[in-house]
Amino acid sequence: DTEVTQTPKHLVMGMTNKKSLKCEQHMGHRAMYWYKQKAKKPPELMFVYSYEKLSINESVPSRFSPECPNSSLLNLHLHALQPEDSALYLCASSQEVDSNQPQHFGDGTRLSIL
Amino acid sequence: ILNVEQSPQSLHVQEGDSTNFTCSFPSSNFYALHWYRWETAKSPEALFVMTLNGDEKKKGRISATLNTKEGYSYLYIKGSQPEDSATYLCALPEAGGTSYGKLTFGQGTILTVHP
Numbered sequence: 001d002t003e004v005t006q007t008p009k010h011l012v013m014g015m016t017n018k019k020s021l022k023c024e025q026h027m028g029h030r031a032m033y034w035y036k037q038k039a040k041k042p043p044e045l046m047f048v049y050s051y052e053k054l055s056i057n058e059s060v061p062s063r064f065s066p067e068c069p070n071s072s073l074l075n076l077h078l079h080a081l082q083p084e085d086s087a088l089y090l091c092a093s094s095q096e097v098d099s100n101q102p103q104h105f106g107d108g109t110r111l112s113i114l
Numbered sequence: 115i116l117n118v119e120q121s122p123q124s125l126h127v128q129e130g131d132s133t134n135f136t137c138s139f140p141s142s143n144f145y146a147l148h149w150y151r152w153e154t155a156k157s158p159e160a161l162f163v164m165t166l167n168g169d170e171k172k173k174g175r176i177s178a179t180l181n182t183k184e185g186y187s188y189l190y191i192k193g194s195q196p197e198d199s200a201t202y203l204c205a206l207p208e209a210g211g212t213s214y215g216k217l218t219f220g221q222g223t224i225l226t227v228h229p
Binding site: 031044045100107 | 145146150155157158160165207214217219221222
């Protein structure tokens with residue numbers, strides 16, 4: 001079983017809806033990540049949080065808004081998404097933001113925009 | 115932007131076969147190389163993090179080698195089993211500065227092991 005828990009597993013929403021994706025880890029990791037994965041492509045980094053502070057935003061549109069309320073939780077708030085935003089959204093964590101640290105992934109949220 | 119290439123894109127083998135595939139990367143500014151296994155409907159699982167030229171790591175029937183001077187890593191699976199069927203991804207961290215912490219993934223090798 002994965003130690004990074006993502007909810008919900010599936011989400012269908014309209015373009016005018018507001019929803020949130022949640023990610024939780026209790027491994028004491030201080031780095032957390034959001035990735036977007038489209039079919040047959042590798043995961044692409046969206047955001048990195050280090051010690052609850054946003055350290056990387058990969059030029060993600062503002063309709064995606066990350067939030068790290070504490071060291072165990074990472075949210076991704078969604079608003080006015082487009083059909084091309086339909087994808088698998090993966091959360092990951094690592095002990096620190098360090099090139100030598102493996103990342104631990106959740107199972108992802110499959111998002112469909114109508 | 116790091117260019118990480120994996121080959122082959124896909125591979126079909128019979129149960130019991132041994133197999134290997136490649137991850138190629140620029141040899142300059144090397145920090146580390148990650149291998150992940152991603153089974154369908156599961157989360158990507160870290161297999162190895164390799165940092166030193168000549169590194170060799172092993173986990174059960176899976177092993178990996180690293181050549182940072184020529185810019186490649188091999189992943190080997192000995193005696194493939196159907197449960198080894200997965201996408202195998204390699205990833206490299208970007209250099210420092212504003213991209214520190216960013217992993218760039220290769221396209222992956224999809225392995226199918228037939229019983």
